[in-house]
Amino acid sequence: MPQVLEFSDVVVRRNAKDIVDHLDWTVSDDERWVILGPNGAGKTTVLQLADTLMHPTSGVVSILGERLGRTDVFELRPRIGFASSAMARRVPPEETVLNVVLTAAYSVLGRWREDYEDIDERRALRVLAEWKLDHLADRTFGTLSDGEQKRVQIARAVMTDPELLLLDEPTASLDLGAREELLTLLSGYAQAPTTPAMVMVTHHVEEIPIGFTHVLLLREGRAVAAGPVRQTLTAENLTETFGVQIQLTEHDGRYAARAAH
Numbered sequence: 001m002p003q004v005l006e007f008s009d010v011v012v013r014r015n016a017k018d019i020v021d022h023l024d025w026t027v028s029d030d031e032r033w034v035i036l037g038p039n040g041a042g043k044t045t046v047l048q049l050a051d052t053l054m055h056p057t058s059g060v061v062s063i064l065g066e067r068l069g070r071t072d073v074f075e076l077r078p079r080i081g082f083a084s085s086a087m088a089r090r091v092p093p094e095e096t097v098l099n100v101v102l103t104a105a106y107s108v109l110g111r112w113r114e115d116y117e118d119i120d121e122r123r124a125l126r127v128l129a130e131w132k133l134d135h136l137a138d139r140t141f142g143t144l145s146d147g148e149q150k151r152v153q154i155a156r157a158v159m160t161d162p163e164l165l166l167l168d169e170p171t172a173s174l175d176l177g178a179r180e181e182l183l184t185l186l187s188g189y190a191q192a193p194t195t196p197a198m199v200m201v202t203h204h205v206e207e208i209p210i211g212f213t214h215v216l217l218l219r220e221g222r223a224v225a226a227g228p229v230r231q232t233l234t235a236e237n238l239t240e241t242f243g244v245q246i247q248l249t250e251h252d253g254r255y256a257a258r259a260a261h
Contacts, residue, residue, distance in 0.1 A: 002029050003062075004164050004197045005050055010059035012045055012221075019045050020056070021221035027214075029163070032190045032198040034208050034229075037218035038242050043201045046218070047166050050199060051082045064163055081157030081196070084168035088153055093142025097133060098124055100141050100152055104159035124159060131155040131185060147178025151185070158189075167200040171207045179207070187211045205233065205248065205255040217241040235260070 005027035012020040020042045027033055035043045048054040049061050052073040061068040066076055091100055102124040128134045131151045136144065141152065150170050157165060170186070171179045189195055190211030202208065208215075208229070215232050217224040218241070225237045238246040238257060247260040 002065075003027065004029050004064055005199070006060070006062040007046075007049070008060040008062075010049065010056045010061055012042070012049070012054065013057040018221050020049070022059070023221070023223055025216060025223065025226060027164075027197055027199060029197045031214050032195075032212040033200070033214045033216060034212050035199065035201045035216045035218060036203070036205065036238075036241065037224075038203075040220070041218040041241075042221040043218055044168055045221075046216075047082075047084075047168050047199065047201055050164070051080055051166050052076055078160060079163045081160065081162035081165040082168075083150075083153035083157040083166070083170060085172065086168075088149055091141050093140060095141050096137065097128065097139050097141060097144070097152055098137040101127060101156045101159050104156045127155045127159050130189075132181075145178065147174050147182060150174065150178075150182060154186075161196075163196050165196050165198045167198070169201055169203070171202065183207065183209045205238070205257045208233075208255055210253040219243075 003026050005025070007023050007025040010020055010023045011018055023046070035046060037043050045054065049056060049068070050063060052063065052068060055061075055069055063076060064079055098121075102120060125134060125137065128137055131154060133148065133151055133155055136148060141149065144152065154167065154170060157167070171182055174182065186209040188211075190198060190209055198212070200209075200212070213229060214227060215229050216226045217232070217237055224241045225232050233248070233255065235246050235248040238248060245260040246257050249256050
């Protein structure tokens with residue numbers, strides 16, 4: 001399968017510390033990856049590299065066949081969908097939900113003087129319906145719950161039919177009901193045949209949606225393990241990743257972890 005992401009001996013160094021430490025990693029177009037690791041493991045940095053928001057100190061990052069540092073990132077970014085809490089904070093709170101999603105067509109946050117065609121609005125409304133947000137189209141972004149805002153971010157990220165979708169902790173801060181609703185939607189999306197390659201960062205194995213195929217475990221910028229979920233997500237690998245003896249269970253494709261006694 002064609003590779004959409006390739007990291008070759010990638011290092012990101014800040015203040016004499018390697019945040020990403022000689023990482024080799026590839027993502028094919030039919031794979032759905034989750035990145036797990038403790039705080040400070042380098043998860044978000046890896047996602048920022050994949051979204052062209054950061055360049056490596058050394059090594060090679062190739063995204064959708066283009067080498068970072070030798071391509072126009074402004075032409076590459078529209079091919080990548082990205083959702084994060086940091087981006088949500090930049091959305092004008094008075095913007096309507098429809099416009100938050102619609103403006104993805106121009107890669108802007110906040111509607112100004114852009115001209116949109118009817119097909120753009122129909123596409124935005126269809127995406128809102130797919131993420132169970134169509135009844136909120138006229139609501140302002142700032143009045144939404146955390147769970148609704150998370151879904152709006154993802155709807156915006158998929159609005160342009162990206163070739164790569166990156167999600168930075170999409171279920172963080174959500175209550176149980178909102179988390180499970182979003183995970184159900186992500187599971188359905190991940191298993192659809194037309195879905196692009198996906199990479200999702202999370203801290204918890206409980207937040208891995210059904211349909212995600214691969215896992216990358218990071219500790220202090222290094223890959224502890226990477227590969228298919230069923231072979232790679234083990235108690236032993238999680239113990240090494242988090243530095244705590246872990247007990248792992250699985251039921252109907254969902255995982256749970258706790259400290260072993």
